[in-house]
Amino acid sequence: MxxxxxxxxxxxxxxxxxxxxxxxxxxxxxxxxxxxxxxxxxxxxxxxxxxxxxxxxxKALLQAVLEQRDARAEGVLERRTGRAFLAGLVEISRAQASQRGVVQMYRHLSAEAVDPEHPAHRYFRDRLRRIAAAVEGAFCEVAAEGGLREGVDPAQAAQRTLAMTEGLEHLWLMGHEVDMAEDIRRVIDEFLVEPLPSAPDRQDPDAGEGA
Missing domain, CATH: 1.10.10.60 (Homeodomain-like)
Structure with missing residues (x-):
């Protein structure tokens, strides 16, 4: 047919x-x-x-655009747990460095959606809660394996990671010279016993000196 x-x-x-x-x-x-x-x-x-x-x-267009973008990001994290999940967050930030329009749209719409009457208010509220729970869950899994530094609380680690992500994206959009992926990786590393790997084509400037 x-x-x-x-x-x-x-x-x-x-x-x-x-x-x-x-x-x-x-x-x-x-x-x-x-x-x-x-x-x-x-x-x-x-x-x-x-x-x-x-x-x-x-409204239907807005919902479809938001869901399409999130589906791509969630595909990176699918079936990942613990350290692999946290590394996936870094990968997503690295990919977004070449997707300025995506980041700009989310910052623009999420700022508008602070208004409870905005049609995307519930979407962004629920999305942030879902992401925070998933990141906290990953830190809990790392903690269960003895991979968190002493005194680190998974919930607080998740909140700080998300806050840094949001802040770095805003600075980047405003023209500041930041490396979102590497800076987020360093924030996550503050909570871990063993650091996450750097990007394959980069060398951490803090590593290797004096070795």
Whole structure:
């Protein structure tokens, strides 16, 4: 049945184009100042065409864009535990250094979503709680293996790791020269008995001197 399969493929491609356009528009203007018409113009179709694929309009587009991005990040952490999970957080930050638009969109939208009336408020609130619980769980797993330094509390370690991640992303977007991945790795290392490995193509400037 080549016809239906062909139509399904075209529909999937159009949805992907609309999501790419929504991502670009949300990144540039934020959610509040964006419109379905603007997204439609970006793709070269009508507003009705967008609503054909996303019946919920702008809210549905926002949800789809956020879920698409998170799915990619969560794929890095899938089936990882303990130290491997923490190393995955560093890998995600390293990948984001080449995805400025993604980071910018999240910072923009998360700032807007502080308002409880914002349509993404619950999404960002639940997402942050979910991530904090997962990072705390990883630190607990490391602790169970004797890999945390004495006196380190997994919950506090998770909060500090997330706070540093958020802060570094903001500094980076504002033009500060920071290495998000390596700086986050160093923060995590403060809690560990054995440090996480540096990036393969880098050498930690604090290592090797005086050895």
């Amino acid at each position: 080549p016809g239906p399969r062909g139509e399904y493929r075209k529909s999937a491609q159009r949805r992907a184009q609309i999501l790419d356009a929504a991502f670009e528009v949300f990144s540039r203007s934020g959610y509040t100042a964006s419109s379905v018409n603007e997204i439609a113009r970006q793709v070269g179709i009508t507003q009705t065409g967008v609503l054909h694929h996303f019946a919920g309009g702008k």
